Amino acid sequence: MKNHSKTDFETKCVHSGIEENEHGAVVPPIYQTSTFKFKTAQHGASLFAGEEKGYIYTRMLNPTVEAMENAVAELEGGYKALGCGSGMAAVHTVFATLTQTGDHVVCSSAVYGPTTTLLNTVMKKFGVETTFIDTSNLDEVKKAIKSNTKVVYVETPGNPTLCISDIAEISKIAHKNNALVVVDNTFMSPALQNPLALGADVVLHSLTKFLNGHADVIGGIVVVKDESAYQSFRKTLNQIGGVIDPFNSFLVHRGLKTLALRMEKHCESGQIIAEWLEKHPMIESISYPGLKSHPQYEIGLKQQKGPGGMITFELRGGIEAGRLLMNSVKLFQLAVSLGGVESLIQHPASMTHFSMGKEARLAGGITDGLVRISIGIENVKDIIADLEQALKKVEEANSKEVEVHV
Numbered sequence: 001m002k003n004h005s006k007t008d009f010e011t012k013c014v015h016s017g018i019e020e021n022e023h024g025a026v027v028p029p030i031y032q033t034s035t036f037k038f039k040t041a042q043h044g045a046s047l048f049a050g051e052e053k054g055y056i057y058t059r060m061l062n063p064t065v066e067a068m069e070n071a072v073a074e075l076e077g078g079y080k081a082l083g084c085g086s087g088m089a090a091v092h093t094v095f096a097t098l099t100q101t102g103d104h105v106v107c108s109s110a111v112y113g114p115t116t117t118l119l120n121t122v123m124k125k126f127g128v129e130t131t132f133i134d135t136s137n138l139d140e141v142k143k144a145i146k147s148n149t150k151v152v153y154v155e156t157p158g159n160p161t162l163c164i165s166d167i168a169e170i171s172k173i174a175h176k177n178n179a180l181v182v183v184d185n186t187f188m189s190p191a192l193q194n195p196l197a198l199g200a201d202v203v204l205h206s207l208t209k210f211l212n213g214h215a216d217v218i219g220g221i222v223v224v225k226d227e228s229a230y231q232s233f234r235k236t237l238n239q240i241g242g243v244i245d246p247f248n249s250f251l252v253h254r255g256l257k258t259l260a261l262r263m264e265k266h267c268e269s270g271q272i273i274a275e276w277l278e279k280h281p282m283i284e285s286i287s288y289p290g291l292k293s294h295p296q297y298e299i300g301l302k303q304q305k306g307p308g309g310m311i312t313f314e315l316r317g318g319i320e321a322g323r324l325l326m327n328s329v330k331l332f333q334l335a336v337s338l339g340g341v342e343s344l345i346q347h348p349a350s351m352t353h354f355s356m357g358k359e360a361r362l363a364g365g366i367t368d369g370l371v372r373i374s375i376g377i378e379n380v381k382d383i384i385a386d387l388e389q390a391l392k393k394v395e396e397a398n399s400k401e402v403e404v405h406v
């Protein structure tokens with residue numbers, strides 16, 4: 001397993017997972033079918049026994065799904081992949097496969113919210129305990145691992161703080177203790193980070209984000225290193241049933257062809273916008289892997305091929321300033337999710353996490369001024385102009401408030 005070069009990757013994005021088919025179609029057909037005919041009773045028996053390769057039933061395997069799985073596996077430098085109905089179905093499949101009652105998980109505290117909830121509710125109910133720690137601190141990782149730790153689960157850059165964890169070092173620590181390392185690589189995509197090449201055992205993605213890239217599919221994927229891992233994950237997924245369907249697989253496969261191009265643009269614009277925001281008077285602080293001010297900037301340089309398209313910043317003026325910014329942007333769309341061609345903006349304190357209350361939000365690191373943006377592929381000058389006019393409104397409102405209070 002090696003880190004592929006950039007040129008190699010661009011070509012792979014276009015051609016991975018595409019095989020010759022009977023009519024010579026350049027784009028593989030969508031096999032929109034739930035089931036597949038057996039030629040004879042013996043044929044059916046040998047397919048079920050695994051003696052012959054072929055398709056039986058779409059929950060088990062489907063050619064359109066498999067083509068997309070093979071493409072993502074190749075881009076990640078993995079052996080094979082398993083398409084899931086959502087990123088969360090992929091997360092669930094991972095824990096349902098790798099853990100059982102009495103096992104322990106070490107997980108980054110900065111992970112996608114529903115991943116935390118899944119571990120604290122569903123997995124806990126089945127007797128799997130989780131310790132949440134700051135995985136960017138290797139001493140914390142060493143301390144958190146117990147004799148029954150089976151999985152060290154890392155999301156890097158993490159959500160929403162964008163803190164970076166050292167995949168290679170964490171893999172060494174985990175493997176010394178017979179635990180597997182699972183990396184949620186959604187924020188980077190295989191264009192910018194290849195966790196398997198860095199020592200991780202399993203990689204997962206929400207296909208919904210950069211891999212599909214067009215905000216029109218919900219999907220997830222698990223990438224594994226070898227046949228035995230593939231077999232055990234496939235068995236679980238087949239039983240849980242959280243598979244992706246042929247049409248969504250087709251759309252993701254189509255999206256993958258422009259992944260290298262899109263990620264290059266996300267990074268280029270992300271860097272320009274982050275540097276511009278860092279100097280803006282209304283920005284208290286900013287987190288972006290491409291800025292030297294990022295606390296794990298050096299680790300990012302070591303394991304990432306680019307800073308990515310996600311920026312988190314702290315706005316001056318608290319929750320009201322955040323609300324005003326949300327209501328003042330024009331090009332940015334107010335929406336959760338990320339990784340699409342369109343720029344999105346989100347203010348957790350007034351939107352997704354408002355109902356939690358301030359205290360609970362702060363415990364989760366969500367301050368009142370925290371804003372997360374996903375940089376799209378629009379012209380960077382238009383993106384900056386939109387932020388500029390919206391931040392100006394916030395600045396004016398803030399200065400009025402100061403006058404009133406004085």
Ligand SMILES: *Cc1c(COP(=O)(O)O)cnc(C)c1O
Nearest residue numbers: 086087088112184186206208219
């Ligand atoms: C969105 C997301 C998920 C969950 O994916 P869904 O497709 O929404 O189920 C998991 N991890 C990260 C980092 C995400 O951004």
